[in-house]
Amino acid sequence: MKTVHQLTHAQEMSDLPGRKKSMAAIILFLLLTACPWLLWLIPGRSVQNANTENRNLAELPVFSFETFAEYPMLMDAWLDDHLPFRSSLVEWNSAIDYFLLHSSTNELVVPGKEGWLFYTENHSTDYYKGRNLFSEKKLKKIAQNMQSTKDALEAKGISFALVIAPNRERMYPEYLPDWYGIPAQPNALDQVVSYLREHTDVTVVSPYDRLMAEKEKSPETILYHKTDTHWNDLGAYYAARELLDALGIPFPVGEDAINIEKKDDTPGDMADLLNLKRLITPGETYVVSGYQAEDEETVEFSFFGHIRCKAPSRRTGRILVARDSFCSAMIPVIRSIFTESDMVHHRAFENSLIDAEQPDYFVYEVVERQLNKLLKFKYE
């Protein structure tokens, strides 16, 4: 019985490319598979290879007989993280999808209208569409946690406020893709805010209403970044003003002293997730000035730890904030208003800090898409 080799040989010779084309194909193939590493070794190359992934890249593994089973996987990880021209190739891949197909290479990023990029992690879409409403049991639990916190703090003479930053999708639905639809009613944010206001005497600061009012007053003034999930300095300024009003702290200057200046924004975290920082136009942001204390200063800055500031000329008191990244843009206001401020990231925050620092004010700040944290946080 003839083998496939014999059967196809005669056909094969008549079903093959010509010599020149064959050589061209082979050379091209080797250029695309063998050459990248060779080019990478050429000294003096200039290639962009910054780490924009917010993680430590894989290290070159050391082979040992004890860990030989993991060696291939670790080596693969190292190769994947250190491929020649990696950053540029990732950028081109993202650019093809984004600019040609208006699509995203990252499942966590949804391209919206007019250059807006939206985030989908932490069930952001569920919060927008009202698909993750809290049950009565969970609302009760949140209310108990917040009330216990307030009561315990009040017993120590500490004022407590809860700040919930609205998700960007809720603030700017007009820039979302059409399939998102309109923001759902009811939704978890409204649920939690109204339940707490009805069943507790906790000071709940929900800047959503203030921000929507400012947006309606001046629609062309954007309060959130286009390519970042967070509010910009102007949005955060309004939110901080809401907090101060809720705590009964007067603002040190009048409205006519406030200066709002427009400036070019920088590409944000959504652009980073696509590695398109160099190619995306981030739009505009704002700088708010006119209220700063002359002697304010930042004493310590650790994004995932403590951000300690002081403004000795202010007699407002000391504030401790358990925060997430949304508080970053509020720092200029908090730093300027309080005599001392310590803004601690949730990752580093422990209840014992309240006992250690004995602030006048304690604020728990959380973004809408992480409302679940309120099921766990409690100070007693």
Next chain:
Amino acid sequence: MLFSSMTFIWLFLPIVFIGNAILQRFGSCKAANILLLAASLFFYAWGEPVYVLLMLVSISVNWMAGILIDRFTRQRSIVLFLDIIINLVLLAYFKYADMLVETWNTITHSDFPLPQIALPIGISFFTFQAMSYVIDVWRGECLAQKNWADLALYISFFPQLIAGPIVKYKDISEQISQRSISAEKTASGIRRFCYGFSKKILIANVLGLCADNIYSLKISAVSCVMAWIACLAYTLQIYYDFSGYSDMAIGLGKMFGFDFHENFRYPYCSRSIREFWRRWHISLSSWFRDYLYIPLGGNRKGTARTWLNLLIVFFCTGIWHGASWTFVFWGIFHGFFSLIERGRFGRAISRCHILSYIYTLLVVMSGWVFFRAETLSKGFALVKRMFLPWLYSSTGYSVWEFMNIHTVLVICIGIFGAGILQYLASLTKLNARWKYSVPEMMFCTVTFCLSLLSLVGDTYNPFIYFRF
């Protein structure tokens, strides 16, 4: 190691390709074989650093069985029997132990712990390949291979080790000892490899994401439209993934001087399930035909026995694919339609071309739902949503949460590329002008580059906040 990894594309393949070309040109076929064997074992060990020893044991057992069958003609049947038992026991232990224990627990209401044995990649392929060699030696269809290294190369050859096609020893034995490479054959192989690579990366991977996202939802969130999108996406994903791998295997084979049989022939252009199985995973269906169906009697022992034989074959086909009752159901599902097509139903369907295409596609697509679903109940729930749309119109989820313009474009390309485009091209003789033309070379270059970009893009794993 996977073909669709940067380690393979930018390191392993060019090194082995250049090394083989040098040895074939300036050395000998034997030297090239040693290189390819070493490369194949390295390839497998990269993904299975421990189980490479299992594969070596399997190769040695089957090599010894072939020699014993050749030497001891009176005991050859016993040797064959023992060899098959050893192969099947190995396969059963590593692949089906959990399923067997879980099923036993369900039937007897026991609570035995699951062994949770890690599955060696490709064990189904190399075990079947090894068994086919021993059976063919027993049948006298080929001589026993005395050289362990040559047999090891046949069983472990990296182009077809992980995902087929299942190559029969008699089809490749001559090529192991004498073959030549030429620039023309190499280029033909490169072309085939590029098509397979692009099919896998640019179509299968994209659609896989869409299908995975919908299949991972709880069933109450899946509407009729979503169920159909997931079904369509998976139907195309599995074809382009599997046929893409086969294209890459055949292409790589040519690049190293080997010719493998075709494994897919536009199966979604079939007009019956019986025809589907002559076009889908041809090497597997021909393996079961040659080594199970025909030895059981085939269709030579009456209608009832033919039906039983077919059901056994389809049961085995199903369970070969995976250790879950969903795969068994899928196999029996196909077996059922294969059976009823042998009677009046088949004759009725075949009278109308369009009806036969639609019928076959619906059966195949519905079958894939069970193939992909984690459980039978989820499979049935999804099929209900597909065929009872008035009950499952809206769930609060939009299909656009799981797909985008890119996905739609790929679905369109996938549908046309699954046989329609090739049929139209053959009508206009375009396919003959396209093959090996300069535009085709540019097309392959562009799609290969896009695939590389996509692979490198997949290595980018950012976090919105720093991950310590």
